[in-house]
Amino acid sequence: HNSLEAFEIEKVLRENGSSSINLLGTLYNSLKSVLLIQCCASGEKITEVTGLDNRQIYYNKRYVGKYNTEDLVYAVRLIYNVVSGIKSGRIDDAYATRYVLVNIM
Numbered sequence: 386h387n388s389l390e391a392f393e394i395e396k397v398l399r400e401n402g403s404s405s406i407n408l409l410g411t412l413y414n415s416l417k418s419v420l421l422i423q424c425c426a427s428g429e430k431i432t433e434v435t436g437l438d439n440r441q442i443y444y445n446k447r448y449v450g451k452y453n454t455e456d457l458v459y460a461v462r463l464i465y466n467v468v469s470g471i472k473s474g475r476i477d478d479a480y481a482t483r484y485v486l487v488n489i490m
Contacts, residue, residue: 388490395482405481406471412485413464418445420457460489 398408421435422445431442452460467485470476476484 388486391486391490392483395486399482405478406468408482409464409468409485413461413468415445415448416457416460416464418442419448419452420454420461422446423449423452423454423457456489460485463488 395408399405418435418437418441421437422431422442425431425434431437432439435442437445464485467476467481471478471481
């Protein structure tokens with residue numbers, strides 16, 4: 386269900402002119418925030434330790450614990466590499482977001 390929904394959202398956003406770099410940038414920032422919050426085991430001084438602001442922590446905290454740390458690290462690295470590939474011309478922007486979704490779902 387969730388993976389199908391992700392592809393539907395991606396399709397709508399692409400049809401409305403969003404580029405893969407923008408979509409992947411948003412996904413990257415969210416996943417990285419979840420990873421940072423999740424790795425901050427004590428839960429104290431999260432803003433000081435991670436550099437995230439209270440808004441980022443508030444919106445991403447609900448996803449903490451839903452993914453294991455290894456999967457989050459894999460997804461963040463994959464997105465970084467795909468965005469780098471788009472910028473260098475090695476990866477086609479038209480397929481990049483779907484490629485990432487297939488590989489992290």
